[in-house]
Amino acid sequence: MPTEKSFRDLHQPGNPLILFNIWDAGSAAAVARAGARALATGSASVAGALGYPDGEAIPLDMLLQVVARIRAVSDLPLTVDFEAGYGDTPAEIAGNAARLDMMGVAGINFEDGVPPENGIRSAAEHAERIAAIRARTGLFINARTDLFLQNPSDAHAALLSEAAARAVTYAEAGADGFFAPGLTEPSLISELCRDSPLPVNIMASPSAPSITDLAGLNVARVSFGPFPWRDTMAFLTQAAAKQLGQGA
Template sequence: MPMPPDAFRALHRPGRPLILYNIWDAGSAVAVARAGAVALATGSAAVAGALGYPDGEAVPLDLLLTVVERIRAASDLPLSVDFEAGYATSPDGVAANALRLASLGVAGINLEDGIPPERGIRSAADHAMRIAAIRKRTGLFINARTDLFLQNPAPDHAALLPEALQRAARYAEAGADGFFAPGLTDPGLIGALCRDCPLPVNIMASPAAPSIADLAGLQVARISFGPFPWRAAMAALEAAAAEQVRPGA
Protein backbone atom coordinates (compact mmCIF):
# COMPACT_ATOMS: atom_id res chain seq x y z
CA MET A 1 0.00 0.00 0.00
CA PRO A 2 1.24 3.55 -0.75
CA MET A 3 2.50 5.50 2.24
CA PRO A 4 -0.06 8.12 3.33
CA PRO A 5 0.97 11.64 2.23
CA ASP A 6 1.33 12.88 5.80
CA ALA A 7 3.65 9.99 6.65
CA PHE A 8 5.88 10.78 3.67
CA ARG A 9 5.95 14.47 4.67
CA ALA A 10 7.01 13.44 8.16
CA LEU A 11 10.20 11.91 6.74
CA HIS A 12 11.45 15.43 5.88
CA ARG A 13 13.09 16.53 9.13
CA PRO A 14 15.60 19.40 9.24
CA GLY A 15 18.79 18.06 10.73
CA ARG A 16 17.70 14.43 10.23
CA PRO A 17 17.38 14.41 6.46
CA LEU A 18 15.61 11.90 4.29
CA ILE A 19 18.31 10.30 2.11
CA LEU A 20 17.16 9.52 -1.42
CA TYR A 21 19.73 7.62 -3.49
CA ASN A 22 18.15 8.21 -6.87
CA ILE A 23 17.02 5.31 -9.05
CA TRP A 24 16.11 4.96 -12.74
CA ASP A 25 14.22 1.67 -13.15
CA ALA A 26 12.74 -1.29 -11.29
CA GLY A 27 16.11 -3.04 -10.95
CA SER A 28 17.80 -0.05 -9.37
CA ALA A 29 14.75 0.39 -7.12
CA VAL A 30 15.15 -3.14 -5.79
CA ALA A 31 18.88 -2.63 -5.21
CA VAL A 32 18.40 0.62 -3.28
CA ALA A 33 15.53 -0.87 -1.28
CA ARG A 34 17.72 -3.83 -0.31
CA ALA A 35 20.36 -1.35 0.86
CA GLY A 36 17.92 -0.16 3.51
CA ALA A 37 16.28 2.89 1.95
CA VAL A 38 13.04 4.11 3.53
CA ALA A 39 11.88 5.80 0.32
CA LEU A 40 12.78 5.93 -3.37
CA ALA A 41 13.14 8.75 -5.87
CA THR A 42 13.79 8.81 -9.59
CA GLY A 43 16.12 11.28 -11.28
CA SER A 44 15.08 12.56 -14.68
CA ALA A 45 18.56 12.49 -16.22
CA ALA A 46 19.10 8.92 -15.04
CA VAL A 47 15.73 7.69 -16.30
CA ALA A 48 16.30 9.40 -19.63
CA GLY A 49 19.85 8.10 -19.99
CA ALA A 50 18.83 4.53 -19.15
CA LEU A 51 16.22 4.72 -21.92
CA GLY A 52 18.55 6.30 -24.46
CA TYR A 53 17.05 9.81 -24.32
CA PRO A 54 18.58 13.18 -23.42
CA ASP A 55 17.37 14.89 -20.26
CA GLY A 56 14.74 17.62 -20.47
CA GLU A 57 11.31 15.94 -20.93
CA ALA A 58 12.58 14.01 -23.96
CA VAL A 59 11.21 10.76 -22.48
CA PRO A 60 7.58 10.45 -23.65
CA LEU A 61 5.18 10.83 -20.75
CA ASP A 62 3.53 7.47 -21.37
CA LEU A 63 6.94 5.78 -21.25
CA LEU A 64 7.79 7.58 -18.00
CA LEU A 65 4.52 6.33 -16.54
CA THR A 66 5.41 2.78 -17.61
CA VAL A 67 8.76 3.07 -15.83
CA VAL A 68 6.95 4.30 -12.73
CA GLU A 69 4.51 1.40 -12.92
CA ARG A 70 7.36 -1.10 -13.03
CA ILE A 71 9.09 0.57 -10.07
CA ARG A 72 5.88 0.49 -8.07
CA ALA A 73 5.44 -3.20 -8.93
CA ALA A 74 8.98 -3.95 -7.74
CA SER A 75 8.87 -2.06 -4.43
CA ASP A 76 6.21 -0.80 -2.05
CA LEU A 77 8.48 1.91 -0.63
CA PRO A 78 7.15 5.45 -1.06
CA LEU A 79 8.25 6.80 -4.43
CA SER A 80 8.94 10.38 -5.49
CA VAL A 81 9.12 10.98 -9.24
CA ASP A 82 11.21 13.64 -10.92
CA PHE A 83 8.43 15.17 -13.02
CA GLU A 84 10.63 17.89 -14.51
CA ALA A 85 8.32 20.79 -15.52
CA GLY A 86 5.16 18.70 -15.64
CA TYR A 87 5.07 17.70 -19.31
CA ALA A 88 2.52 20.38 -20.22
CA THR A 89 2.34 24.08 -21.01
CA SER A 90 -0.66 25.02 -18.86
CA PRO A 91 -1.28 24.61 -15.12
CA ASP A 92 -4.34 22.46 -15.83
CA GLY A 93 -2.30 20.24 -18.14
CA VAL A 94 0.43 19.84 -15.54
CA ALA A 95 -2.17 18.97 -12.90
CA ALA A 96 -3.82 16.40 -15.16
CA ASN A 97 -0.45 14.74 -15.74
CA ALA A 98 0.32 14.78 -12.03
CA LEU A 99 -3.03 13.12 -11.38
CA ARG A 100 -1.95 10.26 -13.64
CA LEU A 101 1.14 9.79 -11.50
CA ALA A 102 -0.88 9.97 -8.30
CA SER A 103 -3.15 7.20 -9.62
CA LEU A 104 -0.10 4.90 -9.73
CA GLY A 105 0.45 5.25 -5.98
CA VAL A 106 3.27 7.77 -6.19
CA ALA A 107 4.00 9.65 -2.95
CA GLY A 108 5.50 12.82 -4.39
CA ILE A 109 7.01 14.67 -7.30
CA ASN A 110 9.73 17.17 -8.08
CA LEU A 111 8.39 20.07 -10.12
CA GLU A 112 11.01 22.45 -11.48
CA ASP A 113 10.71 26.12 -12.41
CA GLY A 114 13.35 25.67 -15.11
CA ILE A 115 12.15 25.33 -18.69
CA PRO A 116 13.48 22.03 -20.09
CA PRO A 117 16.08 21.58 -21.39
CA GLU A 118 17.69 24.49 -19.49
CA ARG A 119 15.96 27.19 -21.52
CA GLY A 120 15.67 29.68 -18.72
CA ILE A 121 13.45 29.90 -15.65
CA ARG A 122 9.74 30.56 -15.37
CA SER A 123 8.45 33.43 -13.34
CA ALA A 124 7.62 32.60 -9.73
CA ALA A 125 3.98 33.46 -10.42
CA ASP A 126 3.82 31.01 -13.33
CA HIS A 127 5.38 28.19 -11.36
CA ALA A 128 3.16 28.92 -8.36
CA MET A 129 0.09 28.52 -10.58
CA ARG A 130 1.31 25.07 -11.61
CA ILE A 131 1.88 24.07 -7.99
CA ALA A 132 -1.56 25.35 -6.99
CA ALA A 133 -3.22 23.40 -9.79
CA ILE A 134 -1.55 20.17 -8.68
CA ARG A 135 -2.39 20.83 -5.04
CA LYS A 136 -6.05 21.33 -5.93
CA ARG A 137 -6.26 17.94 -7.63
CA THR A 138 -3.84 15.68 -5.73
CA GLY A 139 -2.39 14.97 -2.31
CA LEU A 140 1.11 14.47 -3.71
CA PHE A 141 4.13 15.79 -1.84
CA ILE A 142 5.20 18.64 -4.14
CA ASN A 143 8.93 19.25 -3.97
CA ALA A 144 9.19 22.64 -5.66
CA ARG A 145 12.53 22.85 -7.41
CA THR A 146 14.22 26.08 -8.36
CA ASP A 147 16.85 26.02 -11.10
CA LEU A 148 18.32 29.38 -10.13
CA PHE A 149 21.52 27.83 -8.81
CA LEU A 150 21.77 25.05 -11.37
CA GLN A 151 21.58 27.45 -14.31
CA ASN A 152 23.97 30.04 -12.90
CA PRO A 153 27.66 29.86 -11.89
CA ALA A 154 28.63 29.47 -8.24
CA PRO A 155 30.03 33.04 -7.92
CA ASP A 156 26.48 34.35 -8.56
CA HIS A 157 24.75 32.16 -6.00
CA ALA A 158 24.96 34.55 -3.04
CA ALA A 159 23.26 37.28 -5.06
CA LEU A 160 20.53 34.81 -6.09
CA LEU A 161 19.68 33.68 -2.55
CA PRO A 162 17.10 36.46 -1.90
CA GLU A 163 15.22 35.53 -5.08
CA ALA A 164 15.36 31.86 -4.12
CA LEU A 165 13.78 32.66 -0.75
CA GLN A 166 11.11 34.78 -2.42
CA ARG A 167 10.32 31.90 -4.73
CA ALA A 168 10.20 29.47 -1.82
CA ALA A 169 7.68 31.68 -0.04
CA ARG A 170 5.57 31.97 -3.19
CA TYR A 171 5.66 28.24 -3.79
CA ALA A 172 4.77 27.51 -0.16
CA GLU A 173 1.71 29.78 -0.43
CA ALA A 174 0.67 27.86 -3.55
CA GLY A 175 0.78 24.54 -1.70
CA ALA A 176 4.31 23.17 -2.10
CA ASP A 177 5.61 20.84 0.59
CA GLY A 178 9.36 21.11 0.03
CA PHE A 179 11.93 23.33 -1.67
CA PHE A 180 14.69 21.82 -3.81
CA ALA A 181 17.79 23.87 -4.67
CA PRO A 182 20.05 21.69 -6.86
CA GLY A 183 23.41 23.19 -7.69
CA LEU A 184 23.72 25.06 -4.40
CA THR A 185 26.89 23.80 -2.70
CA ASP A 186 28.23 26.62 -0.52
CA PRO A 187 27.74 25.66 3.17
CA GLY A 188 27.02 29.21 4.27
CA LEU A 189 24.36 29.72 1.62
CA ILE A 190 22.81 26.32 2.31
CA GLY A 191 22.61 27.17 6.00
CA ALA A 192 21.02 30.54 5.26
CA LEU A 193 18.48 28.93 2.94
CA CYS A 194 17.53 26.33 5.55
CA ARG A 195 17.25 29.02 8.24
CA ASP A 196 14.96 31.33 6.29
CA CYS A 197 13.04 29.00 3.97
CA PRO A 198 9.40 28.34 4.94
CA LEU A 199 9.66 24.78 3.55
CA PRO A 200 11.89 21.78 4.27
CA VAL A 201 15.00 22.14 2.09
CA ASN A 202 16.29 19.50 -0.33
CA ILE A 203 19.94 19.73 -1.41
CA MET A 204 21.58 17.55 -4.06
CA ALA A 205 24.68 15.65 -2.97
CA SER A 206 27.52 16.02 -5.44
CA PRO A 207 31.32 16.01 -5.47
CA ALA A 208 31.20 19.77 -4.83
CA ALA A 209 28.60 19.66 -2.04
CA PRO A 210 29.23 19.29 1.71
CA SER A 211 29.13 15.79 3.20
CA ILE A 212 25.85 14.27 4.30
CA ALA A 213 26.81 14.83 7.93
CA ASP A 214 27.59 18.48 7.24
CA LEU A 215 24.34 18.95 5.31
CA ALA A 216 22.44 17.49 8.26
CA GLY A 217 24.25 19.95 10.52
CA LEU A 218 23.09 22.78 8.26
CA GLN A 219 19.48 21.64 8.86
CA VAL A 220 18.84 20.19 5.42
CA ALA A 221 15.69 18.05 5.47
CA ARG A 222 16.19 15.98 2.32
CA ILE A 223 19.29 14.90 0.42
CA SER A 224 19.09 13.46 -3.07
CA PHE A 225 21.81 12.40 -5.50
CA GLY A 226 20.41 13.28 -8.92
CA PRO A 227 22.24 11.62 -11.83
CA PHE A 228 25.32 10.62 -9.85
CA PRO A 229 24.26 7.06 -8.87
CA TRP A 230 23.38 6.24 -12.49
CA ARG A 231 26.66 7.71 -13.72
CA ALA A 232 28.60 5.67 -11.15
CA ALA A 233 26.73 2.49 -12.10
CA MET A 234 27.41 3.01 -15.80
CA ALA A 235 31.08 3.74 -15.14
CA ALA A 236 31.39 0.54 -13.09
CA LEU A 237 29.64 -1.45 -15.82
CA GLU A 238 31.92 -0.04 -18.49
CA ALA A 239 35.02 -0.80 -16.43
CA ALA A 240 33.87 -4.35 -15.71
CA ALA A 241 33.04 -4.94 -19.37
CA ALA A 242 36.38 -3.56 -20.49
CA GLU A 243 38.19 -6.14 -18.33
CA GLN A 244 36.40 -8.90 -20.23
CA VAL A 245 36.24 -7.63 -23.79
CA ARG A 246 39.75 -6.15 -23.76
CA PRO A 247 41.70 -8.47 -21.42
CA GLY A 248 45.22 -7.30 -20.83
CA ALA A 249 44.59 -3.90 -22.42
Protein backbone atom coordinates in the same frame (compact mmCIF):
# COMPACT_ATOMS: atom_id res chain seq x y z
CA MET B 1 0.51 1.19 2.10
CA PRO B 2 2.66 4.35 2.26
CA THR B 3 0.85 7.65 2.17
CA GLU B 4 1.81 11.19 1.27
CA LYS B 5 1.57 12.01 4.98
CA SER B 6 4.06 9.32 5.97
CA PHE B 7 6.41 10.52 3.26
CA ARG B 8 6.00 14.11 4.42
CA ASP B 9 6.90 13.07 7.96
CA LEU B 10 10.29 11.82 6.75
CA HIS B 11 11.37 15.40 6.02
CA GLN B 12 12.98 16.56 9.25
CA PRO B 13 15.41 19.49 9.30
CA GLY B 14 18.64 18.25 10.86
CA ASN B 15 17.72 14.60 10.25
CA PRO B 16 17.44 14.54 6.47
CA LEU B 17 15.71 11.94 4.35
CA ILE B 18 18.39 10.34 2.15
CA LEU B 19 17.27 9.55 -1.39
CA PHE B 20 19.72 7.52 -3.48
CA ASN B 21 18.11 8.10 -6.84
CA ILE B 22 16.99 5.19 -9.01
CA TRP B 23 16.07 4.78 -12.67
CA ASP B 24 14.18 1.48 -13.07
CA ALA B 25 12.68 -1.45 -11.17
CA GLY B 26 16.03 -3.21 -10.80
CA SER B 27 17.75 -0.21 -9.26
CA ALA B 28 14.68 0.38 -7.07
CA ALA B 29 14.88 -3.15 -5.69
CA ALA B 30 18.61 -2.80 -5.04
CA VAL B 31 18.26 0.51 -3.18
CA ALA B 32 15.31 -0.86 -1.20
CA ARG B 33 17.42 -3.86 -0.13
CA ALA B 34 20.09 -1.42 1.05
CA GLY B 35 17.67 -0.03 3.63
CA ALA B 36 16.11 2.98 1.94
CA ARG B 37 13.18 4.64 3.70
CA ALA B 38 11.85 5.97 0.38
CA LEU B 39 12.67 5.87 -3.32
CA ALA B 40 13.18 8.68 -5.83
CA THR B 41 13.66 8.65 -9.57
CA GLY B 42 16.01 11.08 -11.29
CA SER B 43 14.99 12.46 -14.67
CA ALA B 44 18.44 12.26 -16.26
CA SER B 45 18.89 8.72 -14.98
CA VAL B 46 15.54 7.42 -16.20
CA ALA B 47 15.97 9.11 -19.57
CA GLY B 48 19.56 7.96 -20.00
CA ALA B 49 18.72 4.36 -19.13
CA LEU B 50 16.17 4.41 -21.96
CA GLY B 51 18.43 6.14 -24.48
CA TYR B 52 16.96 9.65 -24.19
CA PRO B 53 18.57 12.96 -23.22
CA ASP B 54 17.35 14.75 -20.12
CA GLY B 55 14.80 17.55 -20.39
CA GLU B 56 11.41 15.85 -20.98
CA ALA B 57 12.69 14.06 -24.08
CA ILE B 58 11.29 10.79 -22.75
CA PRO B 59 7.57 10.43 -23.53
CA LEU B 60 5.36 10.79 -20.47
CA ASP B 61 3.68 7.44 -21.10
CA MET B 62 7.08 5.76 -21.07
CA LEU B 63 7.93 7.45 -17.77
CA LEU B 64 4.65 6.17 -16.34
CA GLN B 65 5.55 2.63 -17.45
CA VAL B 66 8.84 2.92 -15.55
CA VAL B 67 6.95 4.17 -12.49
CA ALA B 68 4.52 1.25 -12.72
CA ARG B 69 7.37 -1.27 -12.74
CA ILE B 70 9.02 0.41 -9.75
CA ARG B 71 5.74 0.33 -7.85
CA ALA B 72 5.46 -3.38 -8.69
CA VAL B 73 8.71 -4.25 -6.91
CA SER B 74 8.52 -1.97 -3.86
CA ASP B 75 5.86 -0.40 -1.69
CA LEU B 76 8.27 2.18 -0.25
CA PRO B 77 7.13 5.79 -0.72
CA LEU B 78 8.14 6.83 -4.23
CA THR B 79 8.77 10.36 -5.45
CA VAL B 80 9.05 10.91 -9.19
CA ASP B 81 11.11 13.54 -10.98
CA PHE B 82 8.30 15.22 -12.88
CA GLU B 83 10.61 17.83 -14.45
CA ALA B 84 8.44 20.78 -15.59
CA GLY B 85 5.23 18.76 -15.76
CA TYR B 86 5.17 17.54 -19.37
CA GLY B 87 2.55 20.09 -20.34
CA ASP B 88 2.01 23.63 -21.53
CA THR B 89 -0.81 24.76 -19.25
CA PRO B 90 -1.47 24.43 -15.51
CA ALA B 91 -4.52 22.27 -16.22
CA GLU B 92 -2.55 19.89 -18.45
CA ILE B 93 0.30 19.64 -15.92
CA ALA B 94 -2.14 19.00 -13.08
CA GLY B 95 -3.78 16.25 -15.12
CA ASN B 96 -0.41 14.60 -15.67
CA ALA B 97 0.35 14.82 -11.95
CA ALA B 98 -3.02 13.26 -11.17
CA ARG B 99 -2.02 10.22 -13.23
CA LEU B 100 0.97 9.73 -10.94
CA ASP B 101 -1.19 10.26 -7.88
CA MET B 102 -3.56 7.52 -9.02
CA MET B 103 -0.58 5.15 -9.36
CA GLY B 104 0.16 5.50 -5.65
CA VAL B 105 3.13 7.81 -6.03
CA ALA B 106 3.87 9.78 -2.86
CA GLY B 107 5.49 12.87 -4.34
CA ILE B 108 7.03 14.69 -7.27
CA ASN B 109 9.88 17.05 -8.02
CA PHE B 110 8.51 19.97 -10.01
CA GLU B 111 11.02 22.45 -11.41
CA ASP B 112 10.76 26.10 -12.39
CA GLY B 113 13.39 25.66 -15.09
CA VAL B 114 12.30 25.41 -18.72
CA PRO B 115 13.73 22.10 -20.00
CA PRO B 116 16.28 21.49 -21.21
CA GLU B 117 17.90 24.40 -19.30
CA ASN B 118 16.24 27.10 -21.38
CA GLY B 119 15.79 29.65 -18.65
CA ILE B 120 13.62 29.90 -15.56
CA ARG B 121 9.92 30.66 -15.28
CA SER B 122 8.73 33.55 -13.18
CA ALA B 123 7.85 32.65 -9.61
CA ALA B 124 4.22 33.62 -10.24
CA GLU B 125 3.93 31.35 -13.28
CA HIS B 126 5.44 28.40 -11.47
CA ALA B 127 3.24 29.03 -8.43
CA GLU B 128 0.15 28.91 -10.65
CA ARG B 129 1.22 25.47 -11.83
CA ILE B 130 1.91 24.30 -8.28
CA ALA B 131 -1.54 25.48 -7.21
CA ALA B 132 -3.14 23.54 -10.07
CA ILE B 133 -1.35 20.35 -9.00
CA ARG B 134 -2.31 20.92 -5.38
CA ALA B 135 -5.97 21.32 -6.35
CA ARG B 136 -5.95 17.95 -8.16
CA THR B 137 -3.67 15.78 -6.00
CA GLY B 138 -2.40 14.96 -2.54
CA LEU B 139 1.16 14.55 -3.79
CA PHE B 140 4.12 15.90 -1.84
CA ILE B 141 5.20 18.69 -4.19
CA ASN B 142 8.93 19.27 -3.95
CA ALA B 143 9.19 22.64 -5.69
CA ARG B 144 12.57 22.84 -7.36
CA THR B 145 14.29 26.06 -8.34
CA ASP B 146 16.93 25.96 -11.06
CA LEU B 147 18.44 29.31 -10.08
CA PHE B 148 21.63 27.69 -8.84
CA LEU B 149 21.97 25.04 -11.54
CA GLN B 150 21.69 27.58 -14.33
CA ASN B 151 24.11 30.11 -12.84
CA PRO B 152 27.79 29.90 -11.85
CA SER B 153 28.67 29.36 -8.21
CA ASP B 154 30.11 32.86 -7.82
CA ALA B 155 26.62 34.22 -8.52
CA HIS B 156 24.84 32.06 -5.93
CA ALA B 157 25.12 34.47 -2.99
CA ALA B 158 23.41 37.20 -4.99
CA LEU B 159 20.62 34.78 -5.95
CA LEU B 160 19.88 33.59 -2.43
CA SER B 161 17.26 36.22 -1.60
CA GLU B 162 15.38 35.42 -4.80
CA ALA B 163 15.50 31.71 -3.96
CA ALA B 164 14.11 32.36 -0.48
CA ALA B 165 11.35 34.53 -1.95
CA ARG B 166 10.47 31.75 -4.38
CA ALA B 167 10.27 29.31 -1.47
CA VAL B 168 7.71 31.59 0.18
CA THR B 169 5.72 31.96 -3.04
CA TYR B 170 5.75 28.24 -3.75
CA ALA B 171 4.72 27.44 -0.17
CA GLU B 172 1.75 29.79 -0.49
CA ALA B 173 0.76 28.00 -3.69
CA GLY B 174 0.72 24.63 -1.93
CA ALA B 175 4.23 23.20 -2.23
CA ASP B 176 5.53 20.91 0.52
CA GLY B 177 9.30 21.09 0.00
CA PHE B 178 11.90 23.31 -1.64
CA PHE B 179 14.69 21.80 -3.77
CA ALA B 180 17.79 23.86 -4.56
CA PRO B 181 20.09 21.64 -6.66
CA GLY B 182 23.47 23.15 -7.44
CA LEU B 183 23.72 25.06 -4.16
CA THR B 184 26.85 23.78 -2.39
CA GLU B 185 28.25 26.61 -0.22
CA PRO B 186 27.56 25.67 3.43
CA SER B 187 26.82 29.21 4.62
CA LEU B 188 24.33 29.76 1.80
CA ILE B 189 22.63 26.41 2.44
CA SER B 190 22.30 27.31 6.13
CA GLU B 191 20.81 30.69 5.25
CA LEU B 192 18.31 29.14 2.84
CA CYS B 193 17.23 26.59 5.46
CA ARG B 194 16.73 29.44 7.91
CA ASP B 195 14.66 31.58 5.55
CA SER B 196 12.63 28.94 3.72
CA PRO B 197 9.17 28.13 5.12
CA LEU B 198 9.50 24.72 3.46
CA PRO B 199 11.88 21.84 4.30
CA VAL B 200 14.95 22.22 2.10
CA ASN B 201 16.30 19.55 -0.26
CA ILE B 202 19.96 19.74 -1.32
CA MET B 203 21.59 17.54 -3.96
CA ALA B 204 24.63 15.55 -2.94
CA SER B 205 27.50 16.01 -5.37
CA PRO B 206 31.30 15.90 -5.36
CA SER B 207 31.35 19.62 -4.48
CA ALA B 208 28.55 19.55 -1.88
CA PRO B 209 29.05 19.15 1.88
CA SER B 210 28.82 15.65 3.38
CA ILE B 211 25.47 14.31 4.53
CA THR B 212 26.55 14.80 8.13
CA ASP B 213 27.43 18.41 7.43
CA LEU B 214 24.17 18.98 5.54
CA ALA B 215 22.27 17.65 8.55
CA GLY B 216 24.12 20.17 10.69
CA LEU B 217 22.94 22.93 8.35
CA ASN B 218 19.29 21.88 8.95
CA VAL B 219 18.75 20.32 5.53
CA ALA B 220 15.64 18.10 5.55
CA ARG B 221 16.28 16.02 2.43
CA VAL B 222 19.38 14.95 0.52
CA SER B 223 19.09 13.44 -2.94
CA PHE B 224 21.79 12.20 -5.29
CA GLY B 225 20.31 13.14 -8.66
CA PRO B 226 22.06 11.59 -11.67
CA PHE B 227 25.24 10.60 -9.83
CA PRO B 228 24.29 6.98 -8.92
CA TRP B 229 23.35 6.25 -12.53
CA ARG B 230 26.49 7.92 -13.87
CA ASP B 231 28.67 5.98 -11.45
CA THR B 232 26.96 2.72 -12.37
CA MET B 233 27.42 3.33 -16.08
CA ALA B 234 31.09 4.23 -15.54
CA PHE B 235 31.61 0.99 -13.60
CA LEU B 236 29.87 -1.02 -16.33
CA THR B 237 32.03 0.56 -19.03
CA GLN B 238 35.23 -0.10 -17.10
CA ALA B 239 34.28 -3.67 -16.25
CA ALA B 240 33.30 -4.43 -19.84
CA ALA B 241 36.47 -2.84 -21.21
CA LYS B 242 38.60 -4.94 -18.86
CA GLN B 243 36.96 -8.20 -19.96
CA LEU B 244 36.62 -7.34 -23.64
CA GLY B 245 40.26 -6.31 -23.76
CA GLN B 246 41.30 -9.85 -22.88
CA GLY B 247 39.92 -11.05 -26.19
CA ALA B 248 41.92 -8.62 -28.30
